[in-house]
Amino acid sequence: xxxxxxxxxxxxxxxxxxxxxxxxxxxxxxxxxxxxxxxxxxxxxxxxxxxxxxxxxxxxxxxxxxxxxxxxxxxxxxxxxxxxxxxxxxxxxxxxxxxxxxxxxxxxxxxxxxxxxxxxxxxxxxxxxxxxxxxxxxxxxxxxxxxxxxxxxxxxxxxxxxxxxxxxxxxxxxxxxxxxxxxxxxxxxxxxxxxxxxxxxxxxxxxxxxxxxxxxxxxxxxxxxxxxxxxxxxxxxxxxxxxxxxxxxxxxxxxxxxxxxxxxxxxxxxxxxxxxxxxxxxxxxxxxxxxxxxxxxxxxxxxxxxxxxxxxxxxxxxxxxxxxxxxxxxxxxxxxxxxxxxxxxxxxxxxxxxxxxxxxxxxxxxxxxxxxxxxxxxxxxxxxxxxxxxxxxxxxxxxxxxxxxxxxxxxxxxxxxxxxxxxxxxxxxxxxxxxxxxxxxxxxxxxxxxxxxxxxxxxxxxxxxxxxxxxxxxxxxxxxxxxxxxxx
Ligand code: BG6
Numbered sequence: 483x484x485x486x487x488x489x490x491x492x493x494x495x496x497x498x499x500x501x502x503x504x505x506x507x508x509x510x511x512x513x514x515x516x517x518x519x520x521x522x523x524x525x526x527x528x529x530x531x532x533x534x535x536x537x538x539x540x541x542x543x544x545x546x547x548x549x550x551x552x553x554x555x556x557x558x559x560x561x562x563x564x565x566x567x568x569x570x571x572x573x574x575x576x577x578x579x580x581x582x583x584x585x586x587x588x589x590x591x592x593x594x595x596x597x598x599x600x601x602x603x604x605x606x607x608x609x610x611x612x613x614x615x616x617x618x619x620x621x622x623x624x625x626x627x628x629x630x631x632x633x634x635x636x637x638x639x640x641x642x643x644x645x646x647x648x649x650x651x652x653x654x655x656x657x658x659x660x661x662x663x664x665x666x667x668x669x670x671x672x673x674x675x676x677x678x679x680x681x682x683x684x685x686x687x688x689x690x691x692x693x694x695x696x697x698x699x700x701x702x703x704x705x706x707x708x709x710x711x712x713x714x715x716x717x718x719x720x721x722x723x724x725x726x727x728x729x730x731x732x733x734x735x736x737x738x739x740x741x742x743x744x745x746x747x748x749x750x751x752x753x754x755x756x757x758x759x760x761x762x763x764x765x766x767x768x769x770x771x772x773x774x775x776x777x778x779x780x781x782x783x784x785x786x787x788x789x790x791x792x793x794x795x796x797x798x799x800x801x802x803x804x805x806x807x808x809x810x811x812x813x814x815x816x817x818x819x820x821x822x823x824x825x826x827x828x829x830x831x832x833x834x835x836x837x838x839x840x841x842x843x844x845x846x847x848x849x850x851x852x853x854x855x856x857x858x859x860x861x862x863x864x865x866x867x868x869x870x871x872x873x874x875x876x877x878x879x880x881x882x883x884x885x886x887x888x889x890x891x892x893x894x895x896x897x898x899x900x901x902x903x904x905x906x907x908x909x910x911x912x913x914x915x916x917x918x919x920x921x922x923x924x925x926x927x928x929x930x931x932x933x934x935x936x937x938x939x940x941x942x943x944x945x946x947x948x949x950x951x952x953x954x955x956x957x958x959x960x961x962x963x964x965x966x967x968x969x970x
Contacts, residue, residue, distance in 0.1 A: 487520035494605035495525030536564035575620035622891035667887030707812035710779035747911035761789035770937035805952035
């Protein structure tokens with residue numbers, strides 16, 4: 483354990499992730515008293531800046547909501563230091579080590595065994611390995627606890643992911659490595675386990691006998707504006723599906739965790755071309771640019787998908803024949819991430835037109851769990867209507883402050899809890915599902931079909947037919963809206 487003393491080193495602290503996510507999360511933990519008493523944070527990046535410039539930069543997204551928080555923010559600034567240096571020079575790393583030792587000594591940590599260090603890599607993948615090497619050789623403290631936190635992308639396919647894994651594995655022990663998938667830190671993703679295994683009525687209806695299909699959807703209302711350079715190399719499947727959405731699928735589909743979640747991944751067959759729909763957005767004719775019009779995009783004839791719908795099949799006793807459809811897209815009509823579990827039709831139904839039951843876990847925004855079911859229309863009518871049992875977190879838990887995913891995950895690192903991080907064997911199994919498909923997409927000879935959709939739309943027109951083909955039934959959705967009008 484960390485014994486209340488730790489130095490957190492944020493590598494790449496001048497970048498986007500650091501200012502948008504890492505520092506706000508560190509401050510969130512600090513202000514609520516969740517960082518150890520004896521803590522110091524050291525930012526490290528190539529850019530030369532003063533301490534003041536650095537702290538202004540990394541706190542620009544923190545918006546204190548009260549005088550008290552404002553005061554906390556001032557205190558927080560005092561536990562921060564910046565050190566600039568290169569990523570591939572021994573000398574820079576030795577200087578960083580000296581800075582850390584000096585700070586540790588000043589904080590009364592004279593014993594080497596009390597000098598624990600967390601290295602948080604908020605870096606582009608091109609420097610993952612040189613940085614990990616520099617740290618291991620010059621900044622690692624053999625006598626204390628060291629942790630290395632890494633962010634995706636973890637490679638681009640099975641082979642490159644394994645190479646990265648081997649290189650990191652040669653330097654750090656698996657128990658020292660924390661691979662972040664920030665979806666695992668989201669409140670509603672963490673709640674899936676409780677929902678499934680603490681409720682007998684779900685536990686027994688959670689298989690192919692009752693469930694017809696599962697839809698896991700990620701929608702973003704903006705395109706890749708300005709990020710085209712990064713995105714074009716990866717595409718929507720690598721960006722959010724192989725990692726975030728597959729993690730959600732795993733939690734929905736895995737067996738009770740007396741076994742482990744890795745088992746279910748090993749039962750998923752690699753995605754077939756005929757089970758996919760790929761798209762790329764075009765301009766909306768109203769000023770919103772198409773993907774290919776982005777200035778940051780180099781290849782103006784790029785065929786990188788910004789939308790994908792993929793049907794996955796799990797070949798085990800529980801799920802044989804149940805499609806799990808993952809859908810993700812940039813530049814759509816709304817921001818929404820949800821899981822929709824659609825149950826089968828009621829056999830021998832007494833009533834006409836009853837819609838299927840659906841259990842929806844809305845991951846964001848407006849966290850909620852709701853179950854769509856059929857009931858008699860209230861009053862003199864005998865008609866069946868569709869309604870819901872609705873647990874909307876913000877209505878039900880009024881003083882609730884849902885922690886940001888990164889806060890929850892950094893706290894797990896400090897508590898030595900690996901359960902919400904990506905394991906190496908899990909990563910390998912997940913790449914195996916996607917790699918053949920990704921290689922086909924990347925191969926210019928294959929010229930796979932790529933449909934278009936306008937910026938700000940629901941996605942490609944072909945989507946409705948695609949999901950129907952995998953069992954999804956939209957019937958009766960015309961009379962049903964959620965959240966109900968009165969609450970909206
Ligand atoms: C990141 C992707 O991993 O997740 C981004 O690289 C995406 O493209 C983001 O926008 C979505 O995260 P969130 O927490 O906003 O849903």
